[in-house]
Amino acid sequence: MESKEVVEIIQAGLAWANWTENQREAFIIAGEAVRKQIPQRVIKIEGISSQACPTCKSSVNGKYCSFCGQKLRYRST
Numbered sequence: 001m002e003s004k005e006v007v008e009i010i011q012a013g014l015a016w017a018n019w020t021e022n023q024r025e026a027f028i029i030a031g032e033a034v035r036k037q038i039p040q041r042v043i044k045i046e047g048i049s050s051q052a053c054p055t056c057k058s059s060v061n062g063k064y065c066s067f068c069g070q071k072l073r074y075r076s077t
């Protein structure tokens with residue numbers, strides 16, 4: 001199953017019932033963890049970094065952001 005599909009199912013699940021606050025929080029944490037497995041293109045922050053994490057804006061150069069765990073992809077050039 002694709003991570004994107006997992007995120008969609010979790011989001012749909014959030015709306016299905018009157019979850020407790022704890023249950024709702026667990027869904028959101030799980031959704032964010034899976035979302036970080038979907039590669040996001042690095043962004044350029046003017047004057048600071050040409051390769052920054054789109055999630056937490058930290059400077060990155062690895063396959064994953066070492067600060068928040070976001071999976072990253074880079075321009076093919």
Ligand SMILES: [Zn+2]
Pocket residue numbers: 053054055056057058065066067068069070
């Ligand atoms: Zn990050």
